[in-house]
Amino acid sequence: MTSIALATAADLPDLVDDDASFLTALRDRGVTATPVVWSDESVAWGDFDAVVVRSVWDYYRRPEEFAAWIDRVDDASPTVLNAPGTLRWNRHKFYLRDLADRGVDTLPTEYVERGTEATLSDILDRRGWDEVVVKPAVSAGAFETKRIARESVAAEQPWFDDLVADRDVLVQAFAEDITAGEWSLVFFDGDYSHSVVKRPEAGDFRVQEDHGGSVAAETPSEPLRDRAREVVEAVGGERGGDAPLYARVDGIERGRGECETDDVDFRLLEVELIEPELFFRVDADAGGRLAEALLDRL
Missing domain, CATH: 3.30.1490 (Dna Ligase; domain 1)
Incomplete structure (x- = not known):
């Protein structure tokens, strides 16, 4: 039986509630899926067939420890997703400069x-x-x-x-357009899955729910979806050709709703490849799609 560790943070030992459908989808497919705290030094990561990085939400407060963990889990030789090299690259936001060099429209x-x-x-x-x-x-x-x-x-x-x-x-x-909402478009193995729009509280610019922001499921236009897919393809090009198992493309659509067009002015804010909330709660089938994409790689 396939055994998968889902790496999480010490204060989220059972993952976040939003990941429940993904966990259920794995278990429904006969997988032993176990949330495991990334910073627990007693864990034998090599005992698992794969390690999937999920809710390691405290990594940015412990950057050196997290970097050492990536090396340790990489050396243990299970399949690590997203890949260790991708984790190292994405944990530092100067990666945006690499994507801009590949033609991705980012904020100045x-x-x-x-x-x-x-x-x-x-x-x-x-x-x-x-x-x-x-x-x-x-x-x-x-x-x-x-x-x-x-x-x-x-x-x-x-x-x-x-x-x-x-x-x-x-x-x-x-970017003033952030007040109209920030798109989060989710991709599994390079394929589009679903989207949400995050909006800040009146008078704020931060879209996170912890800061009063809100989240709503919305369907992007085909041109917007194409722009986000180009970001994922640029990530693949930067990381050796393979699409990440999961990616959340966060950005703003400038001039949203002002006119009908076959193109959009989409500006990347971030592409989240380490521990993004994937908003499974807005799409009942999303957990199954990620489970299938994962098992296809094992």
């Missing part, structure tokens, strides 16, 4: 390396921006993320200095 971004002497005012002046979002290169859930307007840059510079002293940082042009 200044990549500030740790220890760099940089000022927000210089960045805004040079780029011609009036408002930015600043975030660490290793983060999740809007951790240490701020929206900063030009008139506030002097007051926020000490915070920015402390952030850059400690970690690599992204400074991105603020």
